[in-house]
Amino acid sequence: MVSSINQVTFDSRDGYALAQFWAEVTGYIEDPRYPNAPEDEENFIGPDGGHPGLLFINVPEGKTIKNRLHxxxxxxxxxxxxxxxxxxxxxxxxxxxxxxxxxxxxxxxxxxxxxxxxxxxxxxxxx
CATH class of the missing domain: 3.10.180.10 (2,3-Dihydroxybiphenyl 1,2-Dioxygenase, domain 1)
Known part of the structure; x- marks a missing residue:
């Protein structure tokens, strides 16, 4: 048995804004059944709105060190x-x-x- 990658998750100060940036970079879109909003704690984009995609979760702290994954x-x-x-x-x-x-x-x-x-x-x- 193996596992598949469902999404890559980013901690972010403003997940909505970061999802918008990465949507422009990749052409990924939000899942039309679960549209993203600035007040959401989690914002998702993916190819055709599906998986695997990118998930942006709001956290209170900013980034302080080099990413271990990019x-x-x-x-x-x-x-x-x-x-x-x-x-x-x-x-x-x-x-x-x-x-x-x-x-x-x-x-x-x-x-x-x-x-x-x-x-x-x-x-x-x-x-």
Missing amino acids: LDISPDTTRNEEVERLLGLGATIFEDHRKEDGSGWVTMLDPEGNEFCVERSKAERGE
Whole structure:
């Protein structure tokens, strides 16, 4: 027997706002049967509103240390175009690991400081 991943959960100060940010990043949507709201303690988004998805739970404390787990995303466009789009959504660059030969990645922070990496797209990797 094995277990499947149902969702990845983020502790957050404002789960609703963070769910909105990540919905813009991923294209995930809320479950139409359980719409998200600013006053909710938990906010969920997933592919077509289903699982596996991302769950954002409100907690009183802010993030203080490096995440032990993070998401790696691969854009439909180029890595550099996606980095620019994410900056416009409120992400910030934490560490830039892009190399002159086009390889590498960019470590970014979401609006609450959670790390995630933007990798090259499949096309950029020749896939």
